[in-house]
Amino acid sequence: MAQRKVANPLALFVLAELMAGPAHPYALGRLLQEHGKDRNVQYTRGSLYTVVRQLLKAGFIAQQQTLRDTPRPERTIYAITDAGRAELRDWLRELIATPREEHPHFRAALSLLMVLPPHEAVDLLRKRLAILDDSARDARDVLSAAAANDVAWVFLVDDEYRLGAIDFERDFVVRLIGRLDDPAYQKRWHGVTKGMT
Amino acid sequence: MAQRKVANPLALFVLAELMAGPAHPYALGRLLQEHGKDRNVQYTRGSLYTVVRQLLKAGFIAQQQTLRDTPRPERTIYAITDAGRAELRDWLRELIATPREEHPHFRAALSLLMVLPPHEAVDLLRKRLAILDDSARDARDVLSAAAANDVAWVFLVDDEYRLGAIDFERDFVVRLIGRLDDPAYQKRWHGVTKGMT
C-alpha cells in the first residue's frame, strides 16, 4: 500500500488551485479562503509553505519565477507539473473510492460517556444541541446564498454533505438525551459504574 | 481560549484507562485494544510513550514505581493524579458540550468533485458504496454481538454513532450517484468545466 509522497490534505487543495494557474504560497492562502475551501481543510499560513516545499521536492510543482515587482518581500511563483496533475486525479480517485476510518472527537467522547453522571451528560448534550443548530443554520445560509446566485450544484456538494452530517448528529444527540433522561437508566448508572470511581 | 496542556485525544483514553488502576505504557496499549478503543482513536505504540511523557510533565499522572519483575525490559508504572482526574472530566465535558469542526477526507474530496468527469465519479462512488456496506455490516455485527452478551447500551453509544454515520454517508452517496447519472448534468459538466483543463 504505497502511500502518497505528500500526505497532507492541504496539498490536494494546493494542487487544485494551481490547476487554474501558477501562484505563490501566500496567494494560495487567499484563493483557498475566497473559494471557501477553508471549510474543508484545516491549515495555517505556515503549513502552506511546508506543503509547497514538499510538493516541490516531490516534483508535483515547479518553481516558475521569483520576482519582486511589488515592494513586498520577494515572491516565488510555482506552477503545477504533469506529475502534479496526475497526482491530483489519482489522489482524488482514491479519496472518493475508498472510505478512510475517521476518528471524530465526539465519538471518542461518546465512548467514555459512562464517566459522567447522566444528568450532567444531558446538560452538556443540550448545550451541544444549541450550537449544532447554529451550525446547521449557517450551513443552510451558505447553501441558499449560493442557490440565489445560480451556483451549479456540483460546487455545493461539500456543503450539502456538511449540512447532512450536522443533521445526523443532531438527531443522534436528541435520541441520546431521551435515553439518558430515562430514570430507569439513571438508577442503573450508579450500579454499573460502582467501583469505577 | 486556553488550550489543553496535552491536546492529543489519545491522552484522554490513557487517563480513562488509568482510572481503573496504574499501568505501564505497553499495558495501556493492550487495554485500549481489549476495550475496543482503537476504533475511536488512532495511535501507534510510539505515540503511547509520547503521550505518557506529556501527561507526566503536565502532572496528570505520576510515576509510581519502576520494576523488573518479569525477565522483560524494565517497566515504569504510572498512576493518575487528582489533577489528571479533574482534567479527564473537564476535557470530556468540553468535548461533549461543544462540537469541533471536523474535516473528513471525503468532504474534502467532494469539494473537488468537479475535477473528475461525471461517469468516472459515478464508478468511484459505486466502489465506495460497496465498502461502506461492508463497514456497516461490521458495525452491526459488533452491536449485535454486544447485545447478545447483555452489554449495557452506554458502552455502545460510540458504535451506534459509528453505524449511524456510515448509514448517513451511504444515503448521501446513493443520492449523489443519482444526480451524477443524470444525462442533463453530464452534458452540462463539459460546459461548466471548460477551460479548467
Added chain:
DNA sequence: GGGGTCATGTAATAGGTTACATGATTCT
C-alpha cells in the same frame, strides 16, 4: 536449537504549528 513472535522500550526523522521578522499602506 534456529526462526518466529511477543513483550517492552528508545532513538531518529519527518510533519506541522506558533512565533518572529520586515516593510508598506491605510487610518485617525
Added chain:
DNA sequence: AGAATCATGTAACCTATTACATGACCCC
C-alpha cells in the same frame, strides 16, 4: 506622525510516527 493592518516569508519548536533494539518464550 504613530498605530493598526496587510502582505509575505523564515525559523524554532513541539508532536507523532517509523524504525531500531533486545531478550525471552514457543514451536517443530
